[in-house]
Amino acid sequence: MDNDFDIAATKYDATFTFSNIGKAQRHRVYKYIKPIIQTETQLNILELNCGTGEDAICFSKLGHQVIATDISEAMIAVSKAKKHSSNLKFIVQDINTLHETSFNQKFDFIFSNFGGLNCLSKPQLEQFLKSAKKLLTPSGKLVLVIMPKKCLWENLYFSLKGDFKKAIRRNTSKSLEVHVDGVTVKTWYYNPEDIINLTTNRFYINKIKPIGLAIPPSYLENSILTKKVVLSIFKGIDAIATPTFLAKYADHFLIELQLK
Template sequence: MKASFDKAATTYDQSFTNTLIGKLQRNLVYEVVSKHLYQIKNILEINCGTGEDAIWLAKKGFEVTATDISTEMIFIANSKKNLQNLNFVYADINTISEQFSDKKFDLVFSNFGGLNCLNIDELSDFLNSVSTILSEKGKLILVIMPKNTLWEKVYFILKGKFKTAFRRAKKVVFANVDGISVPTYYYNPKDIVNLSKTNFNYLDVKPVGFFIPPSFLEPFFKNKKGFLGLLETLESRIKNWSFLSKYADHYLIVLQKK
């Protein structure tokens, strides 16, 4: 997995962070996250990529430790860093609680499907262990790719790729990341609630990209800003419709330590 994301690091900002769709989806995430930042002092971000979210959080004055399994992602993130309250650190999700066992965080945050790289046993282990590095009533905010996203189904059905259209229903999908196959697992909100219920209370879930399309459609929408603007408007009208979360490109789920 590390090698896959090392290879993707140099193009990640170009292919997602700085794209029209990437910015729209990230803004949706920020709007929800902002509502959960009261009484927060220190934050741990996992799968931070090239550091966009960590920088955004640090600029708000929080103490941020941002981690990724890709040393190349960390290298690029560090090249952007100019804040004293932000540190980028190499870390593996599967051992994150051990690496930071001597610390407590008020919030652990994971954006845009990093946890979809974990199989169900790994994800269960993560949800059980991460509570040990959260402070009392600390929060866990995760942005995850669900099984039932409608955009992907409709797009691939129209292209006659029926197997691809329903690929998220499989136990594991080998996603192409710059020519390298990466095992990817999809989870609906109910799956996360069930896996985390021992240590967490469920607080909220919101769709991220029900009308706003997946990033792989950026080339199509790049010259259709009016159409994309319409989709953004529609998205704003359903952003609080939690029941649509499992049909969106991603969803954001908020959990709180018991």
């Protein structure tokens, strides 16, 4: 199937995965999921919206059995072309068609990184959470990294440019047309409380953490903000500015859920 992200696939690693900002934000994510993935127990892991496979390859190197999925055939093609072991499978999968028997197995850990779920409307997101519950083992965990509505960097950056409408663009329940590597993607933004409200009857909330509170959004990669000394300061701030209440002001937030 053709997908908007097919166009972005060839550029994604250069513009985000291996960018200074991308690596810095991913480091924060790994800090919070370390207790889950760095274990002697081999896990069955499902990654959704895997993009070019960076996280899936990392999980497989730790010895876990990994299925990584994305709706974009081109993203999956880029992923498959990378060196990876036999305990990792890449599959084209539309998240909106997930159901209990999609993989004929259950998972100890389901993961979606860097805003893939922001491509879902609220009804679609709610349906995904219902499906995820059925795909998890009894002690399974679900970790989602989502873009919130009140990113401080976005407020500041666009306000300084005099574009006040764009500065608060995320703060809406409606979808926005967002430009990503040459394509326009319909995007919804969700604060942590939005996710909590959708999961109350299905999951416990283990943690909610800001990702990119001080580390800037990826569209600022070519600015002075990513110079080594400057970015190191921002990374230091992100390492200590971790309270839950700050999550809705970051570029992304991480929420870890566990089955009730």
